Amino acid sequence: MLELLLLKQTDLEIDSINLSDPWGPSRHWSCGRRSQLTISGLRPNRSWIHKSSCWNDDGVRRKDKANQPGGGKLNDLEEYFLKNSGHRTVKWKHYLEIYDRYFSRFRGTEVHLLEIGVFDGGSLQMWKSYFGPKARIYGVDVDPNCKQLEEEQISIFIGDQSDERFLSYLAKTLPRIDILIDDGGHKMKEQIATFRVLFPHIDKQGIYVCEDLHTSYWRKFGGGFRKRGTFIEYSKGFIDSIHAWHSKEPRKLAVSDLTRSIYSLHYYDSLFVIEKRPMEPPSPITSGCPTLDRSRKPSSLRRLVRSINSRLK
Numbered sequence: 109m110l111e112l113l114l115l116k117q118t119d120l121e122i123d124s125i126n127l128s129d130p131w132g133p134s135r136h137w138s139c140g141r142r143s144q145l146t147i148s149g150l151r152p153n154r155s156w157i158h159k160s161s162c163w164n165d166d167g168v169r170r171k172d173k174a175n176q177p178g179g180g181k182l183n184d185l186e187e188y189f190l191k192n193s194g195h196r197t198v199k200w201k202h203y204l205e206i207y208d209r210y211f212s213r214f215r216g217t218e219v220h221l222l223e224i225g226v227f228d229g230g231s232l233q234m235w236k237s238y239f240g241p242k243a244r245i246y247g248v249d250v251d252p253n254c255k256q257l258e259e260e261q262i263s264i265f266i267g268d269q270s271d272e273r274f275l276s277y278l279a280k281t282l283p284r285i286d287i288l289i290d291d292g293g294h295k296m297k298e299q300i301a302t303f304r305v306l307f308p309h310i311d312k313q314g315i316y317v318c319e320d321l322h323t324s325y326w327r328k329f330g331g332g333f334r335k336r337g338t339f340i341e342y343s344k345g346f347i348d349s350i351h352a353w354h355s356k357e358p359r360k361l362a363v364s365d366l367t368r369s370i371y372s373l374h375y376y377d378s379l380f381v382i383e384k385r386p387m388e389p390p391s392p393i394t395s396g397c398p399t400l401d402r403s404r405k406p407s408s409l410r411r412l413v414r415s416i417n418s419r420l421k
């Protein structure tokens with residue numbers, strides 16, 4: 109099922125791991141300068157990790173991590189990933205730092221996390237370990253076999269993320285969603301349907317993450333550069349939405365639920381993070397004393413500049 113090919117590149121670059129179709133016949137994943145990491149409890153093979161330039165045997169960061177905030181110390185997700193002996197999970201290496209940046213505030217709380225795309229259940233176990241015993245982890249997958257991966261704190265729902273009725277059922281059934289991670293089929297219709305139906309149900313202080321945005325550039329997934337209907341193009345509209353308070357063309361751009369509920373939008377390579385927060389119309393503020401005398405007429409100002417310039421010559 110899984111073919112690995114580790115290609116040594118230059119010292120600064122990252123080894124490549126080609127995962128030939130790990131999730132089904134239609135998916136082929138190949139990595140360029142980035143590296144996608146897999147750890148499987150079923151087939152532990154630590155050489156996959158050892159050959160990555162990010163981590164060595166002791167879990168010490170190498171060159172490519174040394175310049176990042178944190179000074180080379182592994183965060184807890186990176187530690188977990190390195191030592192995982194549970195179910196297999198597949199992530200792009202750089203995601204782990206980004207998750208920690210947004211998710212750490214939920215650790216130790218009764219966080220409700222929904223991940224679309226279960227695969228072998230390894231990421232659900234990772235979330236359980238990271239967030240702690242109060243966390244409630246929900247997984248969604250179209251593959252009915254995934255139901256077997258349920259365990260304490262982890263519930264799994266079988267359904268298709270492009271099916272809006274199924275998504276509405278989820279919204280009604282789950283007590284709360286603080287964090288949603290879309291790591292399912294990565295097709296445009298799937299990502300957009302999931303956002304449309306579930307974003308309004310994310311807690312008002314919650315986080316929405318869409319993974320593997322690069323499929324927006326891949327035809328096989330319905331993508332293409334600047335092609336209408338890709339998730340990337342769709343999400344560019346959110347930039348307009350958060351600025352709608354300032355719109356002078358209300359028929360084209362008006363304050364919406366997105367304007368009132370999105371605090372920030374963060375794009376990384378292949379990863380999109382939205383932070384929710386109840387938003388009020390922005391208010392300008394000022395402090396300090398007036399510094400420049402603006403009572404002079406422009407003509408006298410011009411005269412002043414001319415006389416200064418002539419003295420400087």
Ligand SMILES: C[S@@+](CC[C@H](N)C(=O)[O-])C[C@H]1O[C@@H](n2cnc3c(N)ncnc32)[C@H](O)[C@@H]1O
Binds near residue numbers: 229230249250292
């Ligand atoms: C990228 S893998 C998930 C990896 C997992 N989140 C991890 O980090 O280890 C994608 C999963 O999404 C599932 N999937 C594909 N299309 C789907 C759809 N339309 N609805 C729900 N799940 C889907 C696949 O069966 C597969 O298990």
